[in-house]
Amino acid sequence: xxxxxxxxxxxxxxxxxxxxxxxxxxxxxxxxxxxxxxxxxxxxxxxxxxxxxxxxxxxxxxxxxxxxxxxxxxxxxxxxxxxxxxxxxxxxxxxxxxxxxxxxxxxxxxxxxxxxxxxxxxxxxxxxxxxxxxxxxxxxxxxxxxxxxxxxxxxxxxxxxxxxxxxxxxxxxxx
Numbered sequence: 001x002x003x004x005x006x007x008x009x010x011x012x013x014x015x016x017x018x019x020x021x022x023x024x025x026x027x028x029x030x031x032x033x034x035x036x037x038x039x040x041x042x043x044x045x046x047x048x049x050x051x052x053x054x055x056x057x058x059x060x061x062x063x064x065x066x067x068x069x070x071x072x073x074x075x076x077x078x079x080x081x082x083x084x085x086x087x088x089x090x091x092x093x094x095x096x097x098x099x100x101x102x103x104x105x106x107x108x109x110x111x112x113x114x115x116x117x118x119x120x121x122x123x124x125x126x127x128x129x130x131x132x133x134x135x136x137x138x139x140x141x142x143x144x145x146x147x148x149x150x151x152x153x154x155x156x157x158x159x160x161x162x163x164x165x166x167x168x169x170x171x172x173x174x175x
Contacts, residue, residue: 001050002050002051003050004068004071005103006048006049006103007049007050008077009099009100009101009102010036010104010112011029011065011068011069012072012077012099012100013099013104013112014029014116015029015072015093016098016099017112017113017116017117018116018120019120020120021092021093021094022083022090024092026090027125027128028119028123028125028128029093030058030061030062030065031131032112032115032116033049033065034053034059034060034062035119036048036108036114036116037049037062037148038148039111039114040107040108040111041148041149042151043107047148048104048112051063052147053145053146054143054144054145055137055140055141055142055143055144055146056143057142058125058129059129059130059132059133059137060132060137060146069093076096076097077095077096077097077099078094078096079096080092080093080094081094
């Protein structure tokens with residue numbers, strides 16, 4: 001179930017934590033949420049936002065992000081601006097006050113901080129978008145939900161002798 005207060009806290013924290021608003025547009029915001037939710041789901045079985053991710057042209061997009069941004073803007077916690085960069089328009093997010101982190105766990109903050117720092121500073125929007133175009137994304141249709149549990153499939157590798165040994169041991173214990 002979606003906890004909109006926690007979700008808003010996470011989004012507000014992302015916006016407030018990016019040191020330069022020009023570095024954080026819609027694509028990067030969506031990817032920070034996607035990677036933070038994926039990391040938490042992979043490590044704990046639960047996401048931060050509990051949102052679903054939908055396949056879009058530039059990668060997975062949180063289903064409810066527009067409503068969350070609108071609520072934050074209506075509450076005067078963030079401002080949203082459009083800035084023209086050559087042939088494209090970028091959405092800029094500015095935090096108007098400090099985010100309330102009481103809704104987030106320390107693990108949530110760690111996952112968001114890590115992804116926020118690296119995505120804001122180490123990638124262009126195009127580069128981070130392309131990193132989410134994995135096999136799972138390729139198999140989905142535009143508009144289709146990409147379940148977070150598919151993050152496990154993305155971590156799969158080749159089966160080796162240790163895997164076979166572990167499977168045989170597990171099977172022998174079942175007999």
